[in-house]
Structures are given as structure tokens and as C-alpha cells.
Amino acid sequence: MFIHIGNGNVIQSKDVIAIIDYQNISSSVIMEEMIQAWKKEKKIVGPKSNAKSVIVTENQIYYTAVSVSTLKKRTGITQGISNEQDFSDEISL
Numbered sequence: 001m002f003i004h005i006g007n008g009n010v011i012q013s014k015d016v017i018a019i020i021d022y023q024n025i026s027s028s029v030i031m032e033e034m035i036q037a038w039k040k041e042k043k044i045v046g047p048k049s050n051a052k053s054v055i056v057t058e059n060q061i062y063y064t065a066v067s068v069s070t071l072k073k074r075t076g077i078t079q080g081i082s083n084e085q086d087f088s089d090e091i092s093l
Contacts, residue, residue: 003074005055006064007046013075018056021068025054035061 001013025031035054038044038061046063053071055062064071 001075003071005053005062005071006066007062009045009062009064011055011057011062015057015059016055016075017058018054019068019071020054020056022051022054022063 002010003013003016004010020031025035035044043059044061044063047065048063050065051063052067053064055064055071066074
């Protein structure tokens, strides 16, 4: 499944390691160090200026203006649909 994460970026949900609220980044020394290391390697995508969420994948870090709760909903859409049963044959018109 693919997730539209804003800023014209679409990623595969299987590649997502973590979706983190941007405000929580500054409270973690480890996260700050990881972001600085990835910044040096130019593996950060998206503008930091209006970021609400940080998405970590194996190969990149994405800043996005989409909130964590919205991203969570986007990742669960097909999961909810795939769990539904198809009763279309049972409906008589």
C-alpha cells in the first residue's frame, strides 16, 4: 500500500519504520543525532519549516506538514477495508 505523506511525496507503507510527532524530536538526543547524521548524508526530504511529523524509513527521513493522526488514518484505510466482508451477492434488489 502507498501513503501520500504530503509535499508531493508518496511512500510504501512497508518502508515506514516510524512516524513521529515533530515536537517530540527535540526531546530525544538520539533522534536529534540521527537527524544530524542523515542531514550530512542528504537523506532528509521535505521542508522543516512547517513540519508536523517526521517519517523514518530505511533510506530516508521525511518532514511533512501532515499530522501523525492523519498519517495513521491514511495507513489504516485499506486495512479496514480488507477486513470487511463482501455481502454484495447477498443483496437482492
